[in-house]
Amino acid sequence: MPDFKQWKALQVSRPGDVPAGTPLSWQADKASEHAMRVWDNHLPADFPHPVERGTAHDAVAELALRESIRREVEYGRGTRVHTALELGATWAEVAAALDISPDDARALLRQWADGQHHLYLSYQEQDRKPLGISPDEHAAIISLTERGDDEGRSAR
Structure with a gap:
């Protein structure tokens, strides 16, 4: 299991990228961060506050993290x-x-x-x-x- 700093820096594009023993709360938090960036793509271009637009990587990372969470929940x-x-x-x-x-x-x-x-x-x-x-x-x-x-x- 990585420490939290390593986890935050880890790039996830497949469920297998998530190290064994990574807390579900960490995975859910990272998935939410990617999801928010993807969601921000739906905001208008002239949105009055700064937003971070999502990329294909964000969408894939969210999918991979959600799949990792699903597997962990199912396995347990x-x-x-x-x-x-x-x-x-x-x-x-x-x-x-x-x-x-x-x-x-x-x-x-x-x-x-x-x-x-x-x-x-x-x-x-x-x-x-x-x-x-x-x-x-x-x-x-x-x-x-x-x-x-x-x-x-x-x-x-």
């Missing part, structure tokens, strides 16, 4: 579902927060857990320090999908 859904359940939320609450059915929320958690478990196993097979979730952690997470829709952890 499984982690956030798991955390909510571990803290005592019910499947009904999690599903409502995602605006999906409890069964779809369970499927989301299963898919995320399976992907994290696959990552763990592939690292282990390569004799690398495993990332992801171990077989025991995977089993514990999958067991959460067996809770009823209104069943949460008792200690909330």
Whole structure:
């Protein structure tokens, strides 16, 4: 992750230009700056205040940053579902927060857990320090999908 000064100077034209771990708030701020310059192109030429007109780079950077944000948000859904359940939320609450059915929320958690478990196993097979979730952690997470829709952890 870059420090803030490095981040401000970084030129972004693809989602992959955003370093891993860059806070979403930094990405949103940079996307907004580009968007404002693009929006300023709609102001009349005789606008009474100074404006900074946007360029194609601004439009592309805004697209790339928004895509990076979308991917980060999408990628983190499984982690956030798991955390909510571990803290005592019910499947009904999690599903409502995602605006999906409890069964779809369970499927989301299963898919995320399976992907994290696959990552763990592939690292282990390569004799690398495993990332992801171990077989025991995977089993514990999958067991959460067996809770009823209104069943949460008792200690909330």
